[in-house]
Amino acid sequence: MQTSSGIPLLTPQLPDRAALQPYLERIDHTRHYSNFGPLVLELESRLASRFSDQGKQPLEVVTVSSATAGLELALTSLDLPPGSRVLVPALTFVASLTAILRAGHLPVICDIDPHSWLLTPDIAEACIASSDAKAIIAVATFGQAQDTLRWQALQQKTGVKVVIDAAAAFGSQWLLTPDIPVVFSMHATKSLAAGEGGFVVTGNSEQRQMIKELSNFGINLNPDTQHPVGHLSYAGTNAKLSEYHAAVGLASLDTWQQQADARQAIYHRYQHLLQSMCGETLVWQHGPLPAAPTTFSVRVGSDARRIKLEQLCAVQGIGTRRWYQPLLHRHAAKVGPILHLPTPVAEAVSSDLIGLPFSPFLQDGQMQEVAANVLAAVSD
Numbered sequence: 001m002q003t004s005s006g007i008p009l010l011t012p013q014l015p016d017r018a019a020l021q022p023y024l025e026r027i028d029h030t031r032h033y034s035n036f037g038p039l040v041l042e043l044e045s046r047l048a049s050r051f052s053d054q055g056k057q058p059l060e061v062v063t064v065s066s067a068t069a070g071l072e073l074a075l076t077s078l079d080l081p082p083g084s085r086v087l088v089p090a091l092t093f094v095a096s097l098t099a100i101l102r103a104g105h106l107p108v109i110c111d112i113d114p115h116s117w118l119l120t121p122d123i124a125e126a127c128i129a130s131s132d133a134k135a136i137i138a139v140a141t142f143g144q145a146q147d148t149l150r151w152q153a154l155q156q157k158t159g160v161k162v163v164i165d166a167a168a169a170f171g172s173q174w175l176l177t178p179d180i181p182v183v184f185s186m187h188a189t190k191s192l193a194a195g196e197g198g199f200v201v202t203g204n205s206e207q208r209q210m211i212k213e214l215s216n217f218g219i220n221l222n223p224d225t226q227h228p229v230g231h232l233s234y235a236g237t238n239a240k241l242s243e244y245h246a247a248v249g250l251a252s253l254d255t256w257q258q259q260a261d262a263r264q265a266i267y268h269r270y271q272h273l274l275q276s277m278c279g280e281t282l283v284w285q286h287g288p289l290p291a292a293p294t295t296f297s298v299r300v301g302s303d304a305r306r307i308k309l310e311q312l313c314a315v316q317g318i319g320t321r322r323w324y325q326p327l328l329h330r331h332a333a334k335v336g337p338i339l340h341l342p343t344p345v346a347e348a349v350s351s352d353l354i355g356l357p358f359s360p361f362l363q364d365g366q367m368q369e370v371a372a373n374v375l376a377a378v379s380d
């Protein structure tokens, strides 16, 4: 048996206390800890400029306590009739599903593209016809960006509303159209990390305002409406981002580019090493390399090989995870009513998909150790 000191599946990179200090000093000074404080507003404004520059149009940002909350509130802001059917791909994190249920709607689980592993506008269009869906959660799976212009075209053609779940796609997912909200995560495992947190980008000021109010219990914050400020407009929740989380998010943003470069370079070397050792046996998600990858998943050719690899890794303390598995409909039986359309591609992808260790700290020797195990598992 090989010896190994172990390789963690994932090691978060967050700002250290020196990087946090200037922001924490500002909190000490203002004594503003939550409720849309100056650091939250600064983070929203810096992110909005970044997205507006890239999207070449004015875009706005509202922070929330997590991407999960952001998805629920973005869906709520669509003002769909209760119980509306909402398409969601089978291969995604469970939060894409729970957000639909918690917003009072019925998830319709659908298939993915065999190459990009994404729910695409073409797949969605076929599913709308068979399910009468009123909205879609299009996921930027494993950080692979969704094409917002193609989604906008589908939204305009069908009237079906689109929300993009770009939880892990900061740096890759941009918004080239104002009318589709995009939700990002700032969880510790993401490249722009605040510990916990998230934000929604939209070009629609009314939608941003509604999401902000929904994140603040549903209290009306807008003096320009008929409704008095301070009275409830909606049955919202508390999904505000605290000043402490905003401090971490701002410090993380200060050095994000260096982290993204490191993540991309490591991903590239790692993938190249595995390809050179295992060749055609491995199947990767098609599409451009994400700007700041946070996970590393590959198809190894069969469930038997995957099990062998998991066993080899387990005895050496090398972390693996079947990311986004089981598929959503296998969870859903326990948590709520769903509709499940045929998902043969997602079933095939999830039959041999495995996540290997990945972080900005991964050393070349560790990559070689993982690769040796992958080679052993696929050499049958």
Ligand SMILES: Cc1ncc(COP(=O)(O)O)c(C=O)c1O
Residues within 6 Å of the ligand: 066, 067, 068, 069, 092, 093, 095, 096, 139, 165, 167, 168, 184, 185, 186, 187, 197, 198
């Ligand atoms: C696709 C997807 N959606 C939603 C989430 C939830 O994000 P958060 O932890 O910020 O709620 C994740 C988390 O990894 C995710 O991968």
